[in-house]
Amino acid sequence: MVNTQLLELISASIIVSALYIQGQAYFKPAIYAQAIQSALISVLAFYLGFALSLIDYVILGIIIVVLRSFIITYFLFRGLKAKPGIRESTRGVASELVVNLAFFFLAVFILYYFVLGRIGLTTEAGTATLTIFSFILFFQGLFLIVTRRSTVAQIIGFIEEENSIVLFGVLTVPIPFLIEVSIFLDVLGLVVITSLLTLQKLEHTRLEELMG
């Protein structure tokens, strides 16, 4: 049977890794943290795959670890153009973290009581309440994109959002087909976007967004 406490532990570690990325100004450790986060999701998939004897979960785990932990990490490092010591000038990590907290705290409570509570989501492994972790991760990714200006941090935020969809899919045993398809399409798009954006430039200022 599935050990829910183990699932909780891995899911909480995923959230902690997202918090670490939010507080990290240097690119290199943030990229590694992203790789670890994806690896943790694949661990979750492997565990569920073996515990429930579902072969597609094992395959999904392998795909996640290859695509996200290795290929995307490689592309992000390539985007840094061999300058891994560089950092983004962030100010007020404490306030950023607290606003992040307020943001996902509120969002998750609203989702939990007004959405999840009403649709009565049930899964085969009894992991319905754990899907809340995927929402927390989603809002953290969103917040990372909003607060940072560097391309690398924004891409990591985007990957976190993607990871949250995968996490949601993994925890909704069995994986809904729609989510399965979107994961693969997004990963494909992600690699293209990553390689294009990071080749273009490393930091975007506010004014450039308005230029035609």
Added chain:
Amino acid sequence: MASDEALLIETIIQVSAAILLSPLYQGIYEKLKAFVEGRRGPSFLQPYYDIFKLLKKEVVVTENSSFLFIYAPYVVFGIYLLISFLIPVVYPSPIYLTPTVDFLGGALLFSLASFLKLISSVESGSNFVALGVSRVLSFIFFSEATLITVFFGVALITGTNNPYVTLQYLTQDVSHYLQLDHVLITISFFMLWLFETGKLPTESPGLSEMGMIDDALLYEYSGKLLGILKWGSYVKQYLLGSVLLNVFLFPWLLQTGPLGALLDVFIMFLKWLLLILISVIINTTLAKLRLFKVQDFLAVSFILSIFSLIITVLIG
């Protein structure tokens, strides 16, 4: 022996151990730290010598200071003395006065003591102390919030706000100890304890103004008042550390009964050695942080405690 007498003995042992042994732990910490840094260091009884020396000296008070400046140290010490009755810092069962206040009440008493300390030190009228107070305030707005959230978290896990029930609940089964929400809240409280007792690699205890956080409050105090405040801060460190050990980190091994209470003093000593060892390792191996990084550190501790609350409430 009648149960009332037993209760009295247990009470006396707990309170006297908290008050009398608290400077010893600071002495051991300083000695061990000096040993790791390759110095000989002061004797582990040095905090006692300091307190006795200060208690014998006369008090010098600035002209501008009010009565609050003179009487607050006694009140602060009294509050810590009261807290030593309320929480399981030596003995694992309720003693005299324990039922008067719950866990949250204990947290509020800690907050009251630190508020009194702040307000009385500002009363001295010194600009330097005012600067120090503003520095302290820019940090403790996080730490007080974390303290209260941690105690909320404990209350939610066990369904009661009594630290003795938490202690019982944790020692019942290892799975209770390894619950995710409890683990997160323990890490959060440990981080808070490191800050509250000046064990962070940011702060340098003493009167060097660059890394001074808590000692800035004592700047204008002298003689007996300074001695009482210093003793009070050792007691506070002991109280918070023992709560961390008994309710969060290491709740096992405590004995009951009057003889058990005596044994508990020794067991607490061993537990404290473990805690001192951990904090010395943290303080000496980590690179020294910049002072404003304390806020980030406390923000992480605050977020972990709130995250634990979310997990407790939503997942259960």
